[in-house]
Amino acid sequence: MTAVGIDAVEIWTGNLKLDLPGTFAPEKGEDPEKYTKGLGLNASSFPDSYEDIVTMGANAAHRLMERKGLEPDDIGRIDVATESAFDNSKPVSTYVAGCLEQVYESDFHHANKGERKFACIAGTQSLDDAYNWIRAGRNRGRSALVIATDTALYARGDDGEATQGAGAVAMLISEDPNLVELSAEQGYGSADETDFLKPNQQFPSVDGKRSVQVYLARMREALEDYESVAGEVHPDDLVFAPFHTPFPGMVRKAALLAYRHITRNTEFEDELAEEIGRQPRPEAFDSDEEYRDALREYMDLLKDTEQYAEWYDTTIDPTLTIAREVGNWYTGSVHVARASALKHALEQDREMTGEQLLVGSYGSGAQAEIHSETVREGWAEEIEALNVDEQLAERYEMSWDDYEEIHDAHNHEMDVDVEEFTTPSEEFVFDGWGRMGERKYRYVE
Numbered sequence: 001m002t003a004v005g006i007d008a009v010e011i012w013t014g015n016l017k018l019d020l021p022g023t024f025a026p027e028k029g030e031d032p033e034k035y036t037k038g039l040g041l042n043a044s045s046f047p048d049s050y051e052d053i054v055t056m057g058a059n060a061a062h063r064l065m066e067r068k069g070l071e072p073d074d075i076g077r078i079d080v081a082t083e084s085a086f087d088n089s090k091p092v093s094t095y096v097a098g099c100l101e102q103v104y105e106s107d108f109h110h111a112n113k114g115e116r117k118f119a120c121i122a123g124t125q126s127l128d129d130a131y132n133w134i135r136a137g138r139n140r141g142r143s144a145l146v147i148a149t150d151t152a153l154y155a156r157g158d159d160g161e162a163t164q165g166a167g168a169v170a171m172l173i174s175e176d177p178n179l180v181e182l183s184a185e186q187g188y189g190s191a192d193e194t195d196f197l198k199p200n201q202q203f204p205s206v207d208g209k210r211s212v213q214v215y216l217a218r219m220r221e222a223l224e225d226y227e228s229v230a231g232e233v234h235p236d237d238l239v240f241a242p243f244h245t246p247f248p249g250m251v252r253k254a255a256l257l258a259y260r261h262i263t264r265n266t267e268f269e270d271e272l273a274e275e276i277g278r279q280p281r282p283e284a285f286d287s288d289e290e291y292r293d294a295l296r297e298y299m300d301l302l303k304d305t306e307q308y309a310e311w312y313d314t315t316i317d318p319t320l321t322i323a324r325e326v327g328n329w330y331t332g333s334v335h336v337a338r339a340s341a342l343k344h345a346l347e348q349d350r351e352m353t354g355e356q357l358l359v360g361s362y363g364s365g366a367q368a369e370i371h372s373e374t375v376r377e378g379w380a381e382e383i384e385a386l387n388v389d390e391q392l393a394e395r396y397e398m399s400w401d402d403y404e405e406i407h408d409a410h411n412h413e414m415d416v417d418v419e420e421f422t423t424p425s426e427e428f429v430f431d432g433w434g435r436m437g438e439r440k441y442r443y444v445e
C-alpha cells in the first residue's frame with residue numbers, strides 16, 4: 001500500500017508577543033513561576049490588528065505552496081480546522097482560497113473546500129479526511145491542503161487568559177509523503193462533555209480544572225482503543241510523543257499517565273520495582289477508592305524517578321519547545337508539537353527515518369485520538385525549511401497597555417480601531433468589510 005501522510009508543513013505565528021512572566025504575571029499580581037514552572041509558558045503569540053485566522057492560514061499555506069513549487073491545480077482539497085470561525089455558513093477555506101487566488105494565475109475552482117469543527121481535535125480530523133480521500137482514490141493525483149488556524153483568546157479575567165495564543169499550521173497531505181506517514185490504526189476516546197464550549201459566543205466558557213481531568217480521561221480511553229487495534233505500546237516503540245498542548249504543564253500530566261500505562265508488564269516496570277514497588281493492580285484492592293489512592297501514591301513516586309525523568313526529557317520535552325513561546329493554538333497545537341520534536345531531532349543531528357511518533361490529539365467537548373506516524377526519508381529537508389525561530393524572534397513585544405488594546409481590537413463585540421504595531425511585508429492582511437458583512441483581504445508586497 002502506498003504511504004499517505006504529511007508531505008510538508010509550514011507554521012505562521014501571530015506577529016505580536018506577550019511576555020507572560022515578565023508582563024502578564026506582575027499585572028495579575030501572580031508569581032512569574034506559575035507561568036514558567038507551573039503552566040510551562042514563557043510567552044503567548046497574538047495577531048496584530050491586521051491579522052486574523054484567514055491571514056495566518058493563507059500566509060502559512062502560501063509559504064508552503066511557494067516552497068514546494070505548487071500551483072492551485074495541484075491541490076484537490078482545502079480544509080480549514082478552526083474553533084475561531086466568524087461565519088456560520090461560509091467556510092474559512094473559501095476566504096483562504098480567495099487570498100491565494102490573488103497571487104496565483106490559476107484558481108481553486110475544482111478543489112473541494114470545507115471547515116472542520118471539533119474544538120482542537122479538528123486539525124487532526126482534517127488530516128484524517130484528507131488521508132481517507134486519498135486512500136479512497138478520489139484525489140486524481142492531487143494533494144490536500146489542511147490548515148489549522150486559531151486565535152485562542154479568552155475573555156479578560158478568565159483563568160484561560162494565561163494560556164492564550166494565535167497562529168496557523170498548513171500541511172500538505174499526499175501520497176508518498178516526505179515528512180511522516182500516518183498509521184491506518186487509530187484509537188478514540190469520546191464522550192459528551194461540557195468542559196469548554198462557545199455557544200454562539202467568541203470567547204469560551206471554560207471549566208478549567210475539569211477540562212484538565214476530561215483531557216486525561218479521554219486520552220487514556222483513546223490509548224486503550226489504539227492498543228486494541230495496534231497492539232500494546234512499548235516505550236521503545238516511540239521516539240517522540242507529540243500531544244495536544246494547551247500549555248506544557250497539561251502535557252506533563254498526560255505524559256506521566258501515559259508512561260505508567262506503557263511500562264506496565266514491561267522490563268521498565270521491573271527495573272523500577274526495587275525503587276518504588278510495582279504498579280498497583282485493581283484486583284489487589286477491596287475498593288476502588290483504595291486502588292485510586294495507591295495509584296496516586298505510585299504516580300507521585302514515579303514522577304521523581306530518574307528513569308521517568310530521562311524518558312520525559314527525551315520523548316516529551318522536545319515536543320514543547322515552540323509551545324512554550326506561543327501558548328495554545330487550539331487546532332494547530334498538536335501539529336506544532338510534532339514540528340517542535342522533529343526540529344529538535346534535526347538540531348541534534350539525529351537520524352529519524354523509519355522512527356515512530358505516537359501522536360495524541362484532543363478536542364474539548366470532548367474527544368481524544370491516538371495514532372502513530374512513521375518518519376519518512378525527506379523529513380530533515382522539510383523541517384530545515386521552517387523559519388519558525390526567525391518568526392518568533394521578529395514578533396513585536398507588547399506592553400501591558402498594548403495587550404489591552406489588541407485584545408479589544410480582536411473582540412467581536414467591540415468596535416475599536418487600533419493602529420498596527422508591526423509593518424506587514426509579503427503577507428495577506430485584513431482589509432475591511434464588504435457590503436454583505438464579508439471580510440476583505442489583500443496581499444502586501
Ligand code: CAA
Nearest residue numbers: 031033034037038039120159160208209211212215246364
Ligand atoms: N511556582 C510553580 N508552580 C506554580 C506556581 C508557582 N509560583 N503557582 C502555581 N503553580 C502551578 C500550580 O500548582 C498548577 O500546577 P498543577 O496543576 O500541576 O498543580 C499550575 O501552576 C497552574 O496553576 P493554577 O491551577 O493555580 O492555575 P489557574 O487556576 O490559573 O488555572 C488552568 C489553570 C485551569 C489550566 C487555566 O489556565 C485554564 O482554565 N486554562 C484553559 C483551559 C485549558 O487549557 N484546559 C486544558 C485542558 S482542555 C484542552 O486541552 C482544550 C484546549 O485547548 C482549551
